[in-house]
Amino acid sequence: MRSENKPTGQKRSFIEEARRAQIIAAAIETIAGVGYPNASLARIAREAGVSKGVISYHFAGKDELMDQLVTGVYTEIAESVIPEILAQDNAADMLRAHVRGVAAYALEHRSRMAALAQIFIHARRPDGSPRYGVGESEPLFESLEGLYREGQKSGEFRDFDVRAMAVTQQSATDGMFEYWRVHPDHDLMAHAAELGEQLVRATRAD
Amino acid sequence: MRSENKPTGQKRSFIEEARRAQIIAAAIETIAGVGYPNASLARIAREAGVSKGVISYHFAGKDELMDQLVTGVYTEIAESVIPEILAQDNAADMLRAHVRGVAAYALEHRSRMAALAQIFIHARRPDGSPRYGVGESEPLFESLEGLYREGQKSGEFRDFDVRAMAVTQQSATDGMFEYWRVHPDHDLMAHAAELGEQLVRATRAD
Amino acid sequence: MRSENKPTGQKRSFIEEARRAQIIAAAIETIAGVGYPNASLARIAREAGVSKGVISYHFAGKDELMDQLVTGVYTEIAESVIPEILAQDNAADMLRAHVRGVAAYALEHRSRMAALAQIFIHARRPDGSPRYGVGESEPLFESLEGLYREGQKSGEFRDFDVRAMAVTQQSATDGMFEYWRVHPDHDLMAHAAELGEQLVRATRAD
Amino acid sequence: MRSENKPTGQKRSFIEEARRAQIIAAAIETIAGVGYPNASLARIAREAGVSKGVISYHFAGKDELMDQLVTGVYTEIAESVIPEILAQDNAADMLRAHVRGVAAYALEHRSRMAALAQIFIHARRPDGSPRYGVGESEPLFESLEGLYREGQKSGEFRDFDVRAMAVTQQSATDGMFEYWRVHPDHDLMAHAAELGEQLVRATRAD
DNA sequence: AATGAATGAGCATTCATTCAT
DNA sequence: CATGAATGAATGCTCATTCAT
Numbered sequence: 001m002r003s004e005n006k007p008t009g010q011k012r013s014f015i016e017e018a019r020r021a022q023i024i025a026a027a028i029e030t031i032a033g034v035g036y037p038n039a040s041l042a043r044i045a046r047e048a049g050v051s052k053g054v055i056s057y058h059f060a061g062k063d064e065l066m067d068q069l070v071t072g073v074y075t076e077i078a079e080s081v082i083p084e085i086l087a088q089d090n091a092a093d094m095l096r097a098h099v100r101g102v103a104a105y106a107l108e109h110r111s112r113m114a115a116l117a118q119i120f121i122h123a124r125r126p127d128g129s130p131r132y133g134v135g136e137s138e139p140l141f142e143s144l145e146g147l148y149r150e151g152q153k154s155g156e157f158r159d160f161d162v163r164a165m166a167v168t169q170q171s172a173t174d175g176m177f178e179y180w181r182v183h184p185d186h187d188l189m190a191h192a193a194e195l196g197e198q199l200v201r202a203t204r205a206d
Numbered sequence: 207m208r209s210e211n212k213p214t215g216q217k218r219s220f221i222e223e224a225r226r227a228q229i230i231a232a233a234i235e236t237i238a239g240v241g242y243p244n245a246s247l248a249r250i251a252r253e254a255g256v257s258k259g260v261i262s263y264h265f266a267g268k269d270e271l272m273d274q275l276v277t278g279v280y281t282e283i284a285e286s287v288i289p290e291i292l293a294q295d296n297a298a299d300m301l302r303a304h305v306r307g308v309a310a311y312a313l314e315h316r317s318r319m320a321a322l323a324q325i326f327i328h329a330r331r332p333d334g335s336p337r338y339g340v341g342e343s344e345p346l347f348e349s350l351e352g353l354y355r356e357g358q359k360s361g362e363f364r365d366f367d368v369r370a371m372a373v374t375q376q377s378a379t380d381g382m383f384e385y386w387r388v389h390p391d392h393d394l395m396a397h398a399a400e401l402g403e404q405l406v407r408a409t410r411a412d
Numbered sequence: 413m414r415s416e417n418k419p420t421g422q423k424r425s426f427i428e429e430a431r432r433a434q435i436i437a438a439a440i441e442t443i444a445g446v447g448y449p450n451a452s453l454a455r456i457a458r459e460a461g462v463s464k465g466v467i468s469y470h471f472a473g474k475d476e477l478m479d480q481l482v483t484g485v486y487t488e489i490a491e492s493v494i495p496e497i498l499a500q501d502n503a504a505d506m507l508r509a510h511v512r513g514v515a516a517y518a519l520e521h522r523s524r525m526a527a528l529a530q531i532f533i534h535a536r537r538p539d540g541s542p543r544y545g546v547g548e549s550e551p552l553f554e555s556l557e558g559l560y561r562e563g564q565k566s567g568e569f570r571d572f573d574v575r576a577m578a579v580t581q582q583s584a585t586d587g588m589f590e591y592w593r594v595h596p597d598h599d600l601m602a603h604a605a606e607l608g609e610q611l612v613r614a615t616r617a618d
Numbered sequence: 619m620r621s622e623n624k625p626t627g628q629k630r631s632f633i634e635e636a637r638r639a640q641i642i643a644a645a646i647e648t649i650a651g652v653g654y655p656n657a658s659l660a661r662i663a664r665e666a667g668v669s670k671g672v673i674s675y676h677f678a679g680k681d682e683l684m685d686q687l688v689t690g691v692y693t694e695i696a697e698s699v700i701p702e703i704l705a706q707d708n709a710a711d712m713l714r715a716h717v718r719g720v721a722a723y724a725l726e727h728r729s730r731m732a733a734l735a736q737i738f739i740h741a742r743r744p745d746g747s748p749r750y751g752v753g754e755s756e757p758l759f760e761s762l763e764g765l766y767r768e769g770q771k772s773g774e775f776r777d778f779d780v781r782a783m784a785v786t787q788q789s790a791t792d793g794m795f796e797y798w799r800v801h802p803d804h805d806l807m808a809h810a811a812e813l814g815e816q817l818v819r820a821t822r823a824d
Numbered sequence: 825a826a827t828g829a830a831t832g833a834g835c836a837t838t839c840a841t842t843c844a845t
Numbered sequence: 846c847a848t849g850a851a852t853g854a855a856t857g858c859t860c861a862t863t864c865a866t
Contacts (some may be wrong), residue, residue, distance in 0.1 A: 006243065015828080015829080016828080016829085018279070018831080019830095020243060021208050029292050034334035034335070035330055035334040035335070036336070037243075037328070037330055038330070038334040039853075040856060040857080041856080041858085042855085042856080042857090043859065044837050046837065050830075050831095051830065052831085052832080052857090052858090053830065053831055053832065053859090054829080054830060054831080055859090056857085056858065056859075056860095057828090057829070057830065057831090059827090061857075061858070062856095062857065062858090065329070086409075096341045096342065099410060114248070114860095121328075122243075122327075122328070124241075124243060128240065128241060128243070151260070160404070161396075161397075161400045163220070164382075164396075164397045164400035164401060167378070167381050167382060167385050167397075167398070168374075168378040168381065168382075168404055170380045170381060171377040171380060171381025171384075172373070172374040172377045172378050172381075174376075174377060175340075175373050175374065175377025175378075175381075176370075176373060176377070178339070178340050178377075179340050181340075182339060182340045182341050183340075190367070190370075191370045191373070193369060194366065194367045194370035194371070195315070195374060197366070197371075197408075198366070198371065198374055198408040199408075201407050202403075202404040202405075202406045202407045202408045204230070221846080222846090225846090225847095245842060246838080246839060246840080247839075247841085248838095248839075248840090255850065256839090256847080256848090257848050258840090258846070258848090258849085259842090259843090259847065259848055259850095260847060260848080261840095261846085261851070262841065262842075263846070263848095264846095265842075267840075268840065270840095272825080303843095352851070415773070421731060427825080428825090431685060431825090431826095436720060439803075446746065447742075447746060449655075449740075450745070450850095452859080452860060452861080453860075453861060453862085454859095454861090460829090461844085463826070463827050463828065464825060464827090464861090465826065465827055465828070465829095465863090465864090466825085466827080466841090468827065468844080468862065468863075469825070470825095473861075473862075474861065484806040487855095496643075503859075513656070525774070533739050533740075534655070534739075534740070536653055536655055536656070537639050537711060539652070539654035540653040540655070542653070545796070545800060545849080546793075546797050546799075546800045546801075547800050548798050554690070572748050572812065573808070573812045573816070576702075576794075576809045576812035576816075577795045577812070577816065579790070579794060579801060579809070580790040580793065580794075580816055581794060582785040582793060583789040583790045583793025583794070583796075584785070584789045584790050584793075586793070587785050587786065587789025587790075587792070588782075588785060588786075588789070590784050590789075591865095596715075602779075602782075603779075603782050603785075605742045606778065606779045606782035607782060607786060608780075609778070609820075610778070610783065610786055610820040611820075613819050613820045614815075614816040614817075614820045633849080634849080634850090635848080637850080637851095642834085657834065658834075658835065659835085660835080660836090668851075668852095669851065669852050669853065670836090670837095670852085671837095671838090671852055671853065671854095672850080672851060672852080673840090674837065674838075674839095675849090676838085676850090677850065678862065679836075679837075680836065680837090716841080753849095761850070796866080820833085
């Protein structure tokens with residue numbers, strides 16, 4: 001079905017998209033709820049209230065479903081956070097905006113964030129290697145490193161190892177979300193502000 | 207066979223302990239080598255050179271095997287790192303010693319550390335929740351927080367949220383190991399020194 | 413929609429027949445191209461450029477589609493070969509004409525012949541027995557046997573078991589096509605001439 | 619399990635072999651009975667009176683099971699037929715011995731022969747190509763061709779195309795078995811004698 | 825007359841666990 | 846103590862068929 005004819009009308013395309021969206025939503029809830037390893041297609045289908053076959057009908061396989069989910073959430077996060085970062089006029093504030101922005105998104109879309117984390121950690125290729133693993137984080141690292149270098153060039157930041165800092169920021173952000181997942185009453189935005197402050201202090205010139 | 211009862215003599219207990227240690231060692235190598243999801247009991251048994259049944263005989267199940275493994279490695283790390291920390295005479299150096307000590311341990315016991323990380327990430331309870339997640343890190347957080355509070359009391363550290371800092375330190379350390387696992391040529395000790403510097407700057411009083 | 417009833421008019425019947433022919437043609441190309449086991453209704457529908465439902469609409473099921481396909485091609489072969497046979501004036505030449513005629517048809521209609529062979533080999537009844545196996549070849553055997561008996565009556569052929577000979581001729585012909593299917597550069601008409609010679613020698617009086 | 623330690627005793631190895639033999643026997647009966655496409659592992663396990671998992675335990679997969687089955691039966695046939703052929707002192711009698719020998723084996727081991735035929739026809743590689751298909755018949759063809767050439771060199775046989783004749787003999791033999799499968803009361807040995815006669819006449823010098 | 829959507833049974837395979845010996 | 850054998854539930858996936866529109 002995937003790659004086929006939507007000859008004339010929009011209704012079909014609409015139904016199709018609605019179902020895909022519904023299935024992705026069910027996948028997000030299921031993964032966030034029971035973890036990726038337990039989120040079988042059968043369970044996702046049950047959550048969506050449809051039969052197992054429906055998923056296979058709308059997606060080429062579990063992998064495509066995950067790809068769509070990841071891409072969708074990723075895009076959404078970027079659209080939400082990037083404008084906030086660009087609105088800042090110095091590197092330190094950009095750092096804070098980055099952390100705060102992602103946290104704000106997570107606060108609004110808790111399951112999406114949890115599912116994304118689960119998929120990143122658990123999804124594997126057939127050969128056993130991670131599907132969205134550290135290898136895939138490279139672009140993220142590089143974008144953070146770009147930000148750091150700007151700050152270093154302008155003299156706002158001290159002269160630190162950008163890769164180590166990127167790993168720290170990325171890990172600390174993920175850790176913050178994981179902590180929040182386990183302690184849902186934790187004040188995420190306060191934590192994000194703290195983390196922003198930590199990063200600013202860790203990076204700023206003497 | 208549960209870990210406490212040694213029904214009749216001590217000889218059994220000795221053999222028993224040797225077998226358990228051998229199986230745990232095999233589990234560490236297997237998990238570090240092929241990742242937790244691919245480390246089936248069959249594979250661990252093959253690595254140990256024993257039959258699958260042996261594992262079930264000596265451990266109540268995969269879960270208990272993992273518990274023993276985690277506890278053992280954890281204890282070992284603590285025994286290796288704590289003396290180094292206590293040898294310092296100010297909070298900042300203790301922070302640095304903490305990060306450096308764990309990294310040094312990891313450098314010497316790469317598989318143990320890799321296996322630990324894999325288990326933390328992947329092991330689940332039957333209901334799908336993480337077995338050794340952030341929830342189980344509470345003692346670790348508290349020990350870090352104790353260190354921070356000492357520094358704050360002495361005026362060496364600024365007045366930050368200790369829980370957020372503990373989460374950051376813990377996550378950043380884990381992230382450092384994960385990055386090193388994926389990039390084995392990465393200079394772990396240099397990264398640890400950088401991380402130590404980051405933490406010192408993030409915590410110190412103005 | 414069963415093959416006989418044309419509910420109201422003839423125009424429908426015309427469209428109906430055109431669709432059926434189109435689907436059968438697509439089935440032939442698909443089966444010849446990817447083999448019966450891979451020729452799912454979905455794939456046939458794609459080849460035909462119609463939706464899967466259309467096939468179910470025009471045919472009671474995959475089985476009826478195959479029946480129609482087989483009957484159609486069979487009829488076509490008979491119409492092509494029988495006149496050639498009847499044009500001969502002795503039994504040996506008829507034998508040769510039979511083999512040569514079928515080969516000539518196959519050369520001109522390669523996909524039809526390949527599809528037919530695939531269906532004969534692979535199509536099964538729900539209970540697992542072949543749908544178009546040797547059991548269905550009875551009319552074919554009987555027609556060959558008639559030819560043999562003519563030759564025996566006229567003294568041209570020796571006194572052999574006609575059923576065994578019919579099985580041999582039928583199998584050897586099928587085998588020739590299968591070999592040609594796998595080795596498309598094989599000289600089919602030369603092979604057919606050889607087979608004709610073999611049969612003539614196997615049947616003729618001393 | 620497959621490739622492992624049978625440290626000291628023979629009992630284990632014996633049990634192991636017995637189970638493998640039992641499963642292969644069940645596979646033969648199942649395939650002969652319901653055809654390869656319907657012979658799922660579940661059905662074979664049911665026929666053997668064991669659980670599905672047993673098959674996976676003793677064989678790496680369906681493919682290895684089929685390989686073992688094919689190799690075993692093939693070897694058995696060769697061991698039964700080759701001595702008979704070598705006992706002949708002229709090419710014509712060798713031809714007759716070949717056909718008669720295979721038929722005699724089939725008469726004694728009906729299901730084995732039927733299963734073998736089914737597997738040859740139906741078993742596919744993951745990519746859809748035949749696993750034991752015409753490509754695999756090459757050795758058989760060549761062995762027959764060797765026999766023909768001997769006869770041609772000695773002047774006993776006429777100068778025919780050996781490949782076409784090999785295809786004919788192979789197909790006619792298979793066809794004979796298929797006919798016998800469908801008509802179990804058919805006199806197989808008489809048919810084999812007839813086929814031998816046909817081949818001798820088709821091949822002998824004028 | 826035709827469609828896309830949905831179904832559910834069936835497939836081979838993996839794996840932690842149990843058990844008689 | 847240790848084993849190999851066996852189990853059965855679960856997984857992702859395919860596909861002929863059904864059906865409302």
